[in-house]
Amino acid sequence: MKKKVLVPYLYIIPGLFMVLFFVYIPVVSNFIYSFFRLSSYSAEKIFVGFENYIKLFTDEVFLIMIRNNIYYAVISLIVQVGIGTMLAILIESKYSGKFRNLYRNIYFIPALISLTAVGLLFKFVYSPDIGLLNSALRFLNLDGLTHAWLGESKLAIFCVIAMSQWQFTGYITVLMVVAVQNIPKEYLEAAEIDGAGPIKKVINVMLPLVKEQLLVCSIITIIGAFKLFTEIYTTTSGGPGNSSQVLGVYLYQNAFLHDDMGLAAATGVLIFIITVGISIIQINAAKSGEV
Amino acid sequence: MNYKSSNKKKPTKEYILKILLNIFFIFLSFMIILPLLWLIINSFKTNRELFKNSLALPEKWLFSNYKEAWDKGLFSYFKNSVIVSFISLIFILFFSSLLAYGITRFNIKFNKIIFFVVLGGMALSEQVALVPLYKILQNLNLYNTYFALILPYIAFRIPFTVFLMRAYFLSIPKELEEAGYIDGYNSFQIFYKIIVPISKPIFASCAIVNLNFVWNEFLFANVFLESKSIMTIPIGLMTFQGDMKANYTVMLAGITIASIPMIAMFLIMQKQFIEGLTSGAVKG
Amino acid sequence: MDISDEFYNDEEWSSSLLLSQVNEYRDGDVLYGLPFRLDAKMFFYNIDIFNELGLEVPETWDEFIQVCETLKQNGITPIAYGNQDQWPSSHYIGSINQMVVNNETRLKDLEPSTGEFTDPNYVLALDYYQQLIPYFNDSPNAYSHDMARNIFSQENAAMIYAELVEIPYIKEENPDLNYGMFGFPLIEGEGDPTLLTGSPEGFVISANTKYPEEAIDFLKYLTGPEVGKQEVQEVGWFNAGKGIVDGLEDQKLLEAYEILEGAEKMAGWFDSSLYSTVCNEYLIVTSVLTNGEMTPEEAMSKIQKVAQEAQTLVQDTEDN
Numbered sequence: 001m002k003k004k005v006l007v008p009y010l011y012i013i014p015g016l017f018m019v020l021f022f023v024y025i026p027v028v029s030n031f032i033y034s035f036f037r038l039s040s041y042s043a044e045k046i047f048v049g050f051e052n053y054i055k056l057f058t059d060e061v062f063l064i065m066i067r068n069n070i071y072y073a074v075i076s077l078i079v080q081v082g083i084g085t086m087l088a089i090l091i092e093s094k095y096s097g098k099f100r101n102l103y104r105n106i107y108f109i110p111a112l113i114s115l116t117a118v119g120l121l122f123k124f125v126y127s128p129d130i131g132l133l134n135s136a137l138r139f140l141n142l143d144g145l146t147h148a149w150l151g152e153s154k155l156a157i158f159c160v161i162a163m164s165q166w167q168f169t170g171y172i173t174v175l176m177v178v179a180v181q182n183i184p185k186e187y188l189e190a191a192e193i194d195g196a197g198p199i200k201k202v203i204n205v206m207l208p209l210v211k212e213q214l215l216v217c218s219i220i221t222i223i224g225a226f227k228l229f230t231e232i233y234t235t236t237s238g239g240p241g242n243s244s245q246v247l248g249v250y251l252y253q254n255a256f257l258h259d260d261m262g263l264a265a266a267t268g269v270l271i272f273i274i275t276v277g278i279s280i281i282q283i284n285a286a287k288s289g290e291v
Numbered sequence: 292m293n294y295k296s297s298n299k300k301k302p303t304k305e306y307i308l309k310i311l312l313n314i315f316f317i318f319l320s321f322m323i324i325l326p327l328l329w330l331i332i333n334s335f336k337t338n339r340e341l342f343k344n345s346l347a348l349p350e351k352w353l354f355s356n357y358k359e360a361w362d363k364g365l366f367s368y369f370k371n372s373v374i375v376s377f378i379s380l381i382f383i384l385f386f387s388s389l390l391a392y393g394i395t396r397f398n399i400k401f402n403k404i405i406f407f408v409v410l411g412g413m414a415l416s417e418q419v420a421l422v423p424l425y426k427i428l429q430n431l432n433l434y435n436t437y438f439a440l441i442l443p444y445i446a447f448r449i450p451f452t453v454f455l456m457r458a459y460f461l462s463i464p465k466e467l468e469e470a471g472y473i474d475g476y477n478s479f480q481i482f483y484k485i486i487v488p489i490s491k492p493i494f495a496s497c498a499i500v501n502l503n504f505v506w507n508e509f510l511f512a513n514v515f516l517e518s519k520s521i522m523t524i525p526i527g528l529m530t531f532q533g534d535m536k537a538n539y540t541v542m543l544a545g546i547t548i549a550s551i552p553m554i555a556m557f558l559i560m561q562k563q564f565i566e567g568l569t570s571g572a573v574k575g
Numbered sequence: 576m577d578i579s580d581e582f583y584n585d586e587e588w589s590s591s592l593l594l595s596q597v598n599e600y601r602d603g604d605v606l607y608g609l610p611f612r613l614d615a616k617m618f619f620y621n622i623d624i625f626n627e628l629g630l631e632v633p634e635t636w637d638e639f640i641q642v643c644e645t646l647k648q649n650g651i652t653p654i655a656y657g658n659q660d661q662w663p664s665s666h667y668i669g670s671i672n673q674m675v676v677n678n679e680t681r682l683k684d685l686e687p688s689t690g691e692f693t694d695p696n697y698v699l700a701l702d703y704y705q706q707l708i709p710y711f712n713d714s715p716n717a718y719s720h721d722m723a724r725n726i727f728s729q730e731n732a733a734m735i736y737a738e739l740v741e742i743p744y745i746k747e748e749n750p751d752l753n754y755g756m757f758g759f760p761l762i763e764g765e766g767d768p769t770l771l772t773g774s775p776e777g778f779v780i781s782a783n784t785k786y787p788e789e790a791i792d793f794l795k796y797l798t799g800p801e802v803g804k805q806e807v808q809e810v811g812w813f814n815a816g817k818g819i820v821d822g823l824e825d826q827k828l829l830e831a832y833e834i835l836e837g838a839e840k841m842a843g844w845f846d847s848s849l850y851s852t853v854c855n856e857y858l859i860v861t862s863v864l865t866n867g868e869m870t871p872e873e874a875m876s877k878i879q880k881v882a883q884e885a886q887t888l889v890q891d892t893e894d895n
Binding site: 007008010012014020021022033040091093095097099106108115120121124125130132139171174223227230248252264265267268272275 | 305308309312313315316319320323324325326327329330341342344345346385386387389390392393394396397399405408409412413414415416417418419420421422423424425426427442443445446447449450453478482503506507509510513514524525526528529532539542543546549550553554557558561565568569
């Protein structure tokens with residue numbers, strides 16, 4: 001009988017061990033590291049209390065980073081989630097015709113391309129001389145609208161944000177299409193019988209019925225906005241100057257360029273608090289709708 | 292077209308709306324595809340053609356650019372991505388299914404706690420673990436090896452995969468197992484003879500979602516690998532860009548090659564892809 | 576591993592290499608490595624464009640600005656410059672600093688424990704840099720250095736400040752380009768104008784090696800004239816071996832080698848000479864300054880602040 005009690009644990013141990021050792025332990029260590037000054041090349045650790053956090057919050061780049069991450073979150077919510085959902089509703093409407101799946105696939109394809117490839121591609125697209133954007137503008141005789149895009153302090157971050165909207169709006173559309181498909185037909189028919197026009201149908205009937213999925217999409221989008229790294233790293237590295245800096249890239253640069261792993265760890269803790277906070281909201285919201 | 296209504300105006304309105312909407316969709320499709328089209332036509336040009344006019348079609352379609360990109364790096368990066376992805380995927384599915392099996396088919400005391408601990412892993416992001424993982428891998432002498440990626444990938448994908456598999460396993464009726472026990476199977480035989488075959492759909496969905504993550508993962512690949520010879524595609528592309536300083540069109544060919552696999556997979560296995568993505572819906 | 580004894584006592588060995596380049600691997604009396612790839616930064620210029628406009632190679636700063644002005648007025652981009660990755664600016668700043676800042680002060684400031692950057696000539700250096708901005712292509716921060724070099728190779732700009740190791744790349748980009756090289760224009764100042772911006776990359780032998788003799792033999796071979804000849808013919812790069820360009824036909828490479836041969840002392844790369852946080856700040860402020868969004872005074876005061884912090888940082892690490 002003793003054997004039987006142990007057996008389930010045998011199934012659990014490999015997976016549990018991996019998660020504990022390679023996920024939990026590093027995250028806990030990160031907390032500890034954030035209170036020390038340490039470097040990547042030596043094992044030396046000097047306890048410095050909250051110094052890393054003070055450095056982080058008083059760094060003149062701090063507000064720029066938070067602002068950029070927030071811009072990212074807000075714009076992604078409006079475009080990816082907002083427009084993505086609208087697209088889903090349009091695609092699933094009776095007016096879309098027989099090519100609806102083709103359209104859906106086309107919008108989705110960018111999401112399958114590696115972030116690195118997209119970053120490198122768009123670095124080209126935004127190139128002032130030969131890039132697609134300026135070339136197209138000149139072709140349409142809109143020379144006045146050409147810009148230096150990634151080279152302009154005020155535009156750089158928005159150019160990267162735009163790149164992400166191109167890449168992921170279709171992804172959200174696909175998720176929402178499934179949610180819309182799952183709306184029981186009776187509700188829609190009932191609304192029609194009640195004389196509701198298309199707009200009323202969408203706002204009063206469809207949106208509330210997909211609200212769980214909407215919430216999930218919104219949460220992943222916001223979390224993604226704060227975990228941001230590859231998009232910026234492959235295009236601007238935070239430049240020009242510091243104008244497109246974000247938390248993720250700041251963490252990486254401090255850990256591996258400036259050899260200040262303590263500060264990087266503190267940044268990690270901040271990212272942790274923000275993303276876990278949002279995740280908790282997600283889990284609670286998902287629970288409330290759980291069947 | 293069958294007009295259900297006797298009112299002659301309504302069908303025309305519907306028809307017009309359909310046309311307008313399709314025009315809109317086509318326009319949008321064009322805007323989305325445009326960067327990719329531009330990428331492809333320029334990847335067949337010579338460097339000088341690219342600088343003369345990036346909107347023009349190539350004079351000659353230089354397939355040699357693709358061969359050059361493949362030989363000068365993409366082949367190796369591809370190979371490494373396949374190795375890392377394949378091995379990671381096998382263990383992610385294996386460990387996760389075992390774990391899910393363990394907490395759903397046996398009534399052990401710590402079922403819920405273990406589940407929540409594993410689930411909690413989903414909320415922990417890679418950035419937060421980056422610095423300590425770097426140190427751990429250095430200390431284990433695994434830095435700059437395939438395992439530097441494989442082990443963290445497995446660990447970080449188990450939570451979500453267990454989440455999906457547990458939900459699926461819970462829906463498998465107990466009678467199936469009981470029949471197995473009566474036939475004299477032990478728990479492991481029940482696992483691979485009964486549970487696994489019936490769980491093919493969830494295995495497929497999990498495989499696809501995890502493959503997408505592992506194939507495109509950049510942060511860990513960038514930090515934990517140093518040698519070109521073992522770099523996966525995401526970090527390999529960056530290195531390739533550095534190598535191709537003087538030859539942008541070959542680099543564009545490299546980017547195209549790197550992007551093809553996942554797109555091809557999607558087009559072939561659309562249904563499973565979308566099923567996998569919509570269960571739980573966690574982005575890459 | 577210190578190989579100064581083996582090297583300097585072996586006359587055959589020590590006379591086979593360019594000592595000015597070998598010196599870059601000396602620290603006091605210790606010789607810890609040898610060069611494998613020489614490098615220096617020069618202005619590359621399009622000879623055809625210069626000839627068309629009757630321009631002569633400038634030697635002083637004023638002559639240089641004149642040349643730029645003439646080019647601009649004739650609708651030609653004077654200097655191709657891509658600062659998207661931020662490090663190219665450090666080569667400009669480093670070269671100017673060398674000429675206007677007193678050499679001892681400059682060396683003192685490069686050391687993180689003593690670095691202050693309070694000398695007003697640093698601000699002057701940024702002023703000079705600013706003078707060039709109208710002659711760069713628009714928005715240098717939107718181009719990578721490689722893109723800028725392509726612009727030069729495709730003859731869409733007259734000049735570019737680039738490294739000698741890029742000669743093979745230019746050849747690939749446009750084999751027919753008729754170009755020449757000249758050194759950074761002379762600025763009269765308190766610094767040392769004889770310094771050549773650049774530094775070789777090379778190999779060092781670990782002090783813990785189990786095979787010191789074999790390592791030294793291999794290093795001798797790898798960094799010597801025999802491999803050097805192969806290197807220059809197959810890749811277009813030089814090691815410090817003497818006479819490696821005998822029989823070489825490529826004009827540009829011959830010119831480049833002459834420059835390296837004639838260099839008395841190398842000045843190193845500014846960004847790699849700086850302490851990391853100071854370097855980061857320098858690159859960032861210069862990037863912003865290039866966009867016209869910061870003044871030289873503001874830039875230097877930010878750098879001074881980071882230099883102060885660096886001093887305490889380095890001290891703390893030493894104390895512990």
